[in-house]
Amino acid sequence: MKRRLGYEDVALALPVTVPYVRYSIHGAHWFIGQALRALLDGSGLRKEEIDGLALSSFSLAPDTAVGVTQHHGLSPRWLDHVPTGGASGVMCVRRAARAVQCGDAEVVACIAADTHHVDSFRRMLGSFSDFARDATYPYGAGGPNAMFAFITDHYMRSFGATREDFGRIAVAQRANAARNPNALLRKPLSLDDYLGARPIAEPLHLFDCVMPCAGAEAFLVLSTQRAQDLGLPHVRLLGSIERHNAYADDPVMIRGGWAMDRDDLYAQAGLGPDEVDLVQTYDDYPVIAMMQLEDLGFCAKGEGPTFVREHDLRVDGDFPCNTGGGQLSCGQAGAAGGFLGITETLRQLSGVAEGRAVPDAEVGLVSGFGMVTYDRCLCTGALLLGAAR
Numbered sequence: 001m002k003r004r005l006g007y008e009d010v011a012l013a014l015p016v017t018v019p020y021v022r023y024s025i026h027g028a029h030w031f032i033g034q035a036l037r038a039l040l041d042g043s044g045l046r047k048e049e050i051d052g053l054a055l056s057s058f059s060l061a062p063d064t065a066v067g068v069t070q071h072h073g074l075s076p077r078w079l080d081h082v083p084t085g086g087a088s089g090v091m092c093v094r095r096a097a098r099a100v101q102c103g104d105a106e107v108v109a110c111i112a113a114d115t116h117h118v119d120s121f122r123r124m125l126g127s128f129s130d131f132a133r134d135a136t137y138p139y140g141a142g143g144p145n146a147m148f149a150f151i152t153d154h155y156m157r158s159f160g161a162t163r164e165d166f167g168r169i170a171v172a173q174r175a176n177a178a179r180n181p182n183a184l185l186r187k188p189l190s191l192d193d194y195l196g197a198r199p200i201a202e203p204l205h206l207f208d209c210v211m212p213c214a215g216a217e218a219f220l221v222l223s224t225q226r227a228q229d230l231g232l233p234h235v236r237l238l239g240s241i242e243r244h245n246a247y248a249d250d251p252v253m254i255r256g257g258w259a260m261d262r263d264d265l266y267a268q269a270g271l272g273p274d275e276v277d278l279v280q281t282y283d284d285y286p287v288i289a290m291m292q293l294e295d296l297g298f299c300a301k302g303e304g305p306t307f308v309r310e311h312d313l314r315v316d317g318d319f320p321c322n323t324g325g326g327q328l329s330c331g332q333a334g335a336a337g338g339f340l341g342i343t344e345t346l347r348q349l350s351g352v353a354e355g356r357a358v359p360d361a362e363v364g365l366v367s368g369f370g371m372v373t374y375d376r377c378l379c380t381g382a383l384l385l386g387a388a389r
Contacts, residue, residue, distance in 0.1 A: 006268065010097040011227040012385065013220045013234035013350075014042045015343035017182050020215035020331045023117050028060040028334075029071050031113035035218035036072055039109055043220060043230055052078040052105030052221075054096050056088035056112040056335040078105035085370030086282045087242065088112060089217075089339035090381030094240045096221035106226060113216035114334020144284065145209055147372055149201035152287040154252040156203060159302040163203060165309065166286035167194035169321075170207045170328055172313035173283065177325025179315065179356035184213060184331040207328070210284040215333035217343045224388065233350035235385045238363070239268030242381035253376035258295035258367065262382070266297070269363075269384040273297040276384075277361040278348055279319070280341030282369035283326040288377075292367045293321075296382065320358045323348060341366040342383070349387040362387045 016038040018031050032055070040047060053076045055065040065081035068074070078099045082088040089112065096108035155161055171191050177183035189207065197206035220232075227234040241264055243257025266272055273296065281292040290304035298319075299307040311319040324330060324344040327337045345364035347353040364385045371378040 005101070007097055007237040007239065009224050010100060010237040011222055011224040011234040011388065012093065012237060012342070012346055013222065013227045013232040014039060015346040016042065016216075016218040017343055018113065018216035019182060020184050020213045020333050022184065022213050022331075024115050024214040025117065026115055026214070028057045028113050028115050029063070029068065031115060031214065031216040032057070032068055032111055033072055035111045035113060035216040036109060039218055039220060043232060045107065045230070047073060048075070050074060050076065050107055050109050052076050052096060052099055052108030054080045054082060054092035054108055054110045056082045056084070056092060056338065057114055058085070058334045059114045076105065078108065084338075084379040085335055086284065086338040087368035087370035087379035087381045088335050089342045090240065090366065090368035090383050091242055093221060093237065093342065093383055094242060094381070097237055097240070100221055100223055106222060108221040109218065110221055110339070111216065111218040112334070112336040112339040114214060114336060116212050116214040116334070144372065145201040145204060148285040148287065149204045151253050152208070152285065153203055155254055155287050155291070158254055159305060161290070161305040163195060163205075164191065165305040166208060166290070167191050168308045169283070169286040169289050169313065170194050172317070173322045173326045174329045175314050176323050176356060177329030180324040180330065183325040183329050184211065185325070185329040204285070208285055210327045210332040210337075213331035213333050215331070215336055217333070217336040217339035219339070219343055219346055233352065234388050235346055235349045236388050238271070238384040238386045239265050240381065240383045241265045242379070245378050246380065250376070254291070255301060256291060256295050256369065256377055257380035258292060258382055262295065262297050265382055265384060269386070271363060271384065276363050276365045277320070278323055278345065278358045278364045279321045280345055280364065280366045281322060281326070282338065282341065282367055283322055283328050284332060284337070284369070286328070288369055289322070289326070292369070296365065296367060315356045315358060323353070323356055323358060338368050338370055341368070345385050349385060
C-alpha cells in the first residue's frame with residue numbers, strides 16, 4: 001500500500017450538541033442553524049470565517065448542503081454533503097482534515113442534524129433505499145428492527161451469544177447516560193428490566209432498539225495553530241479509515257469493514273488496541289456494538305460475548321465504552337447519531353466531560369456504521385483521536 005500523508009497539525013474542537021427531543025415541529029434546517037450558532041458563539045468566529053462545511057442529514061431533502069449555505073448565509077469555499085448516515089461523522093472528519101491540510105479551507109464546520117415528528121420515520125424508510133425496500137417488502141418486513149433481528153439472530157446462532165450478553169451493553173450504557181444531561185433516557189436500567197422488556201422483533205426486545213428523535217451534533221476541524229490562536233481546547237487526529245460494501249460475499253453480516261482496515265488505523269497512530277483509553281462504538285443495536293469490539297481488534301471474531309462478560313463498559317470500568325450513553329440511551333437523532341461518538345470523545349479528551357470523565361484519558365477510538373440495506377451495513381469507518389497535551 002502506498003504510504004499516505006499523515007494527519008499532523010489537524011485538530012478537532014468545540015463539540016456541540018443541540019439538545020435532543022423526542023419529537024419536533026422544527027425541520028432539519030432549524031437544527032443545523034442552532035448548531036451553527038453554537039459553533040460561532042463558542043469559537044468567537046464570524047460567520048465569514050467558516051469557510052468550509054461538511055454536512056449530513058436524512059431529513060434535509062429536497063435540500064442539500066448547498067441550500068443550507070443560502071438559508072444560513074454562509075459562503076464557504078469548500079463544501080461536502082456526506083450521505084453515509086451513521087458513518088458520516090468519521091467521513092466528514094476525513095474529508096475536512098484533508099481540506100484543511102491542503103489549504104482548501106481553514107475552518108470547517110462539521111454538522112449533522114435531523115428532525116423527527118409523527119410519521120416522519122415511516123416516510124424516511126420508504127425513500128431510504130429502493131434496494132432495501134424491494135428486498136424486504138414482499139416478505140412483509142420493513143424497517144431496521146426486522147433487519148437487525150435477522151442479523152442478531154444469525155450472530156447468536158453463529159457464536160453462542162445470549163440476550164444477557166447484549167443486555168450487558170445496554171445496561172452499562174444506561175449507567176453512563178445517567179451522568180450525561182444530554183441523554184434522553186436516564187432512568188436506571190437493570191439486566192432484569194432489559195430481559196423482561198416487551199418483544200419487538202425476536203430476538204430483539206424494547207431496549208435493543210434505538211429510539212428515533214430530533215437533534216444535532218457539530219464540531220470544528222481546523223489546524224492546531226488556529227485552534228490555539230482561538231483559545232479552543234482541542235484534540236489531535238491520529239488516524240482514520242473508511243470502507244464501503246465490505247465482505248459482500250458473506251450471506252449475512254457478521255463483520256464489517258473495520259476488520260479490513262484496523263491494522264492500518266493503528267499503524268497510522270503508532271498505537272495498538274491496548275493503548276486506547278475509551279471507545280465509542282456506533283450502537284443502533286447491541287449486536288453491532290459487539291461486532292465493532294471484535295472487528296476493531298479488542299477481541300477475536302466470535303469472542304464479543306465473552307469480552308462483555310469479562311469487562312466493565314461503564315465510565316469508571318476497565319473498558320469505558322460509549323461513555324455518554326451512546327444512541328441506545330441518548331437517542332438517535334438521524335445522521336447526528338454518527339457524530340455522537342465524536343463529540344463525546346472531544347469532551348472526554350479535552351477535559352470537559354463533566355461528571356463522566358474517564359480518568360487520565362489520552363486516546364479515544366470512534367467507530368461509525370451506516371446505510372444498512374437488508375442484510376448488512378454498507379459504510380464503516382473509524383477514527384483515533386488524541387489529547388492535545
